[in-house]
Amino acid sequence: MANVPKNVAASASTLPLPSARSEKGEKERELVRLAQSGEHAAFEELVRRHQQRVFGLVNGILRRREDVEDVVQQVFLKVFVSLKRFDQRSAFSTWLYKISVNECWDYLRKKKVRPLMYEADLSEDQVARLDGVVSVDRPPESPSERAEVRDLLERLLEKLPDDDRQLLMLKEVEGFSVQELAEMLDLNVNTVKVRLFRSRARLMDVYKRRLESHASQPKSAEGKRV
């Protein structure tokens, strides 16, 4: 074991043991079987186990916090109704996430809106303030600064095409793995990686364009931008 690279050893220590993973998977399969036989308590346990992730997924796509809970409930309702048809050939979570994605698209189609709209555009000053936080890797300290940064980032992300924004949100913010994204979106893993890389590039295009626009503005005598 002395010759094992540090990064491999470090990552291996954080992974659950194969036996623990299979035990957890078996427990979940048993819960699904009980829920399929009509046990509400088993289904409620499945909801508790997966609600956080489904919330993250729906939040990553919709970004309308007032609608997220309603859509997530609708997801679990559909899962409950369709559960008897689930044959457990794939993991329950994979099937659940696919239903969640489809439910989000259905919701957006019915509402005929983009996931989140801001009326006012992001100004160069706002991007400059954001850059002051990001470029020196200094996390926002006060609650008001955190709220401002969060708001600015939302506006920045809004400039991206829906697919780019949702992919970045699900991967970088909500913590879904590339494998999970590939399964729920029915894509090849490499395709997901390429899309992610290009979505990052587009995000930085928007970000840097705003910064350059801010930098090119003339300054007043006091050194402030006019």
Place this chain on the structure above:
Amino acid sequence: MTENSLTRNTGACPEFEPLLEDRLSGELGGGDAALVAEHLKSCAGCNAALDHVALSSRLLSLVEPAADPGPGFAHRTMARIRHAEALSADERSIWKPFVSLAWRFAVTTAVALALVITVDVGTHRDNSYVASNSASSEDAGLFPDTQSSPVERDDFLVPAGDVTHGSH
């Protein structure tokens, strides 16, 4: 097709984009890491693309993920499911069509009855109005007063004032 991540040219070598993404995510290991490191020694395009997106992870780390909905969410969801189940059971009941038909019949009958009563009341009002108007009419002779009608035959035949009955 709208421009999106698939059409965006990053300047990096397309076959290395998945590996560059792994490198950014910290998931590049083993032989792939060595391969990318070697490639970056000579590829300006991949180096520029990597520099361009380097801050993206830090930027996105400032966005807050969805908050945990809390323990009450599962209860609320199950309540909604039970409600939907009850509605569905009601829909599947074999008596439902008959109950529905009975309700429709009852409503129709009630409406018809209400119409009949309304028309009938209206008709009676009209008749009594006409009857009260006939008492002051000029054609009253056509409708002799029964009070002044002769009660006996003699009263009818003997003229008024002649009481001799022709006896002289």
